[in-house]
Amino acid sequence: MIKNREALERIAKKLSKVQQGVAKDGKGNITDTYLKYLSLLYGPEEAEIVQHLEIMPNAIRISKLAKQLGKEKKELKEILDKLANKGFIMKMGTSYALPNPLMIYDAPFILKTNYEDDKEKTAELARLSRKFFEKEQYYRSWETSIHGTPRSRILTVSEKIESEKDIVPIEEVYNIIDQNSSFALIPCPCRIRSEAEGIRKCKDKYPIHNCLLLGAMAEGVLQMGDPVVRRIDKEEAKKITAEAAKLGLVHTTDNYAKNSNILCACCECCCGLLAGLTRTGLENPRAIAKANYIANVDSEICTACQTCLDRCKFGAIEVNEYAIINENKCMGCGLCAVTCPNDAISLKRVEREEIPGVQASLI
Secondary structure, eight states, X not given: OOTTHHHHHHHHHHHTTSTTOOOBOTTSOBOHHHHHHHHHHSOHHHHHHHTTOOBTTOOEEHHHHHHHHTOOHHHHHHHHHHHHHTTSSEEETTEEEBOOHHHHHHGGGTOHHHHTTOHHHHHHHHHHHHIIIIITOTHHHHHBOTTSOBSEEEOBOSTTBOOOTTOOOTTBHHHHHHTOSOEEEEOOHHHHHHHHHTOOSOTTTSOSOOEEEEHHHHHHHHTTTOTTOEEEOHHXXXXXXXXXXXXXXXXXXXXXXXXXXXXXXXXXXXXXXXXXXXXXXXXXXTSSBOOSEEEEEOTTTOOOOOHXXXXXXXXXXXXXXXXXXXXXXXXXXXXXXXXXXXXXXXXEEOOOOOOTTHHHHHO
């Protein structure tokens, strides 16, 4: 039985009004699984308070909230600060707000104070989140907007791009990094979630700490003071992304030309969005937008060693006398090019995806 269901439903209804929203059934009702998940973030007393908050950036001052609820400001601040330190609400000076649905979904698996302090609770949160994400098809609201536009896009490794004049390389990893000045290195919430459930397949293949938060999102999480979240500079950010690409992780970010919040290093087994392209049961060709680059093989140099075949997550390469790229399947990530022993693969520019807001960013 879900305690304080009405307060949790009010919280969920507020979250449902912004990007990603919440898990709903075929009739548009918030699912019990999602409400159970929220009940583990907010106990009955906490839910009674949190239901009165609005989604960021619309925050309410502690003094106003205390007066509204008829509570002592000191008592209320203790409750809210505890939630803010866990990332379950956001604190801005003396004001508080609900985080966006992305933070609701990922915070339990980003901050060590959450996933290390109560491993049993973390495992239950992981189980519930996987259930509403996959079985209740919450992933659909993450993959594609109501306009049919993917919410995330693949980024291309910068080192292997064929240089062209008058091209603004907005989809290159380093370009996204250069647009920002604040960076927070965080553990991958998708791999932590799988780890908590005991189903992580890439445990001996990929590290945990190589995802980045950018800009205001980075500063907000850094202020929480969690021991596994670390401030890094621009050069270290580029080094981490280069190492991740060599390991075989796909870089993705928000599908918008400006103000990206995240730079993920995604694996094929744990990432919910990448799984929409790579794992049976969640196929969706519009799960993630392709980069406007395609792998290009120099057949004179290629030795058909099949290194690229093993590297490609999307089944876009066939090797006969030399590697052949299926341009319809190629996502433009560049992982095949990064470790080609003969430098036979580069990335050529091909306009095939419109990036929302790109024209405004180039003016």
